[in-house]
Amino acid sequence: MKKVYKFLLNKLPRPLLIRLSYVFRVFAPLIYKGDNVTCPVCEKSFRKFLSYGSNVAHRENVLCPYDLTLERHRLMWLYLQRTDFFTADAIKMLHVAPEQCFYHRFKKQKNLDYLTGDLESPIADIHFDLHDIPLEANRFNVIFCNHVLEHVDDAQQCMRELHRVMSPGGWGIFQVPQDFSLEETYEDPSIVTPEDREKHFWQKDHVRLFGRDYPDWLRKAGFTVDEYKPSDLFSDKEIERYRLMKKEILYIAKKMEH
Ligand SMILES: [Zn+2]
Known part of the structure; x- marks a missing residue:
């Protein structure tokens, strides 16, 4: 069995x-x-x-x-527990490509005005292309969009769109697979077959492999970025018990208030 x-x-x-x-x-x-x-x-x-x-x-x-x-879901959840995400009043939230393990929990969370979006997922409330989000500017206090930006044609444009729909003072988590041995993100538009993409970008449907410069991409789109390693937040004992990935970095992207 x-x-x-x-x-x-x-x-x-x-x-x-x-x-x-x-x-x-x-x-x-x-x-x-x-x-x-x-x-x-x-x-x-x-x-x-x-x-x-x-x-x-x-x-x-x-x-x-x-x-x-997986490790990244648990790291994100543990981080959220250290914020007022579960207790603050009336958070307007956008969840792009909602992860199954979070979706049901967030949906039940009474302090969230919770909207999900995706290109095609049947569980999403609305369907849209991240290059051109059909929603008004400055709307969301919190946005999650994980493991999406490595799939899109123009990641910088999608980041600008995420920044546009975020309200000033808002924050988001936009994690991506990251190769920490790469100083710069690796893109090559001539790599198009699923086999080559898997070889170069780690998965058949990835169109780039982000390197250590990933937070700079977010900054370029207008965000300020806080970075946390698991060891900044948790003891070795906790990292072992929750089975976190030691080298993973959690990025919190914020939109400044004017
Ligand atoms: Zn579990």
């Missing part, structure tokens, strides 16, 4: 996995019973998390068997 379960979690494509997640919710607590790791999103503890990733980028002990969070 355990083998079958592990096999399914590693072999099935993530969208299908997510649709099957009700199955995992039943079996995971039984199979992975224990208290070595904790997922702050579902607030459950396990003996360990599951492994995740392709043969090239395989990681052990990272996927929550209950709600399928």
Whole structure:
């Protein structure tokens, strides 16, 4: 049973996995019973998390068997717990390409005026192209748009649009896959086949690979950017228990008040 379960979690494509997640919710607590790791999103503890990733980028002990969070989801959630995101009154929020593990939680959150958007996802409230968001300027106090900007044709234009619809004093989280060995973001419009894109940009549908200059891209679009490493926020013990990625950097993009 355990083998079958592990096999399914590693072999099935993530969208299908997510649709099957009700199955995992039943079996995971039984199979992975224990208290070595904790997922702050579902607030459950396990003996360990599951492994995740392709043969090239395989990681052990990272996927929550209950709600399928990865390191980056848990880092973001833990950061949010240190802000007034769960308690502040009447937050107007835009969630682009909403992550399944957050979506249901945010939807239930009474202090959020919560709008979801995506190019095509059926769970999104509205559908739009991020290059040209069909919404008024200065509308949202909080915007999340994670793992999107590596897919779009013109990332700078999309960042300017995110900045435009954010209200002054607002903030957002726009995480992307980042290669910290690259000083500058790698783009090459001549790389177009899925095979080449996977080889150069890590995934078949990525059109660039962001480097250490990623926060400068956000600054260029008008944001000020705060940067946090997990070790800035959490002890080594917490980083181990929540299984965070030590080298990941969380960027908080803010729009200044005038
Ligand atoms: Zn979880």
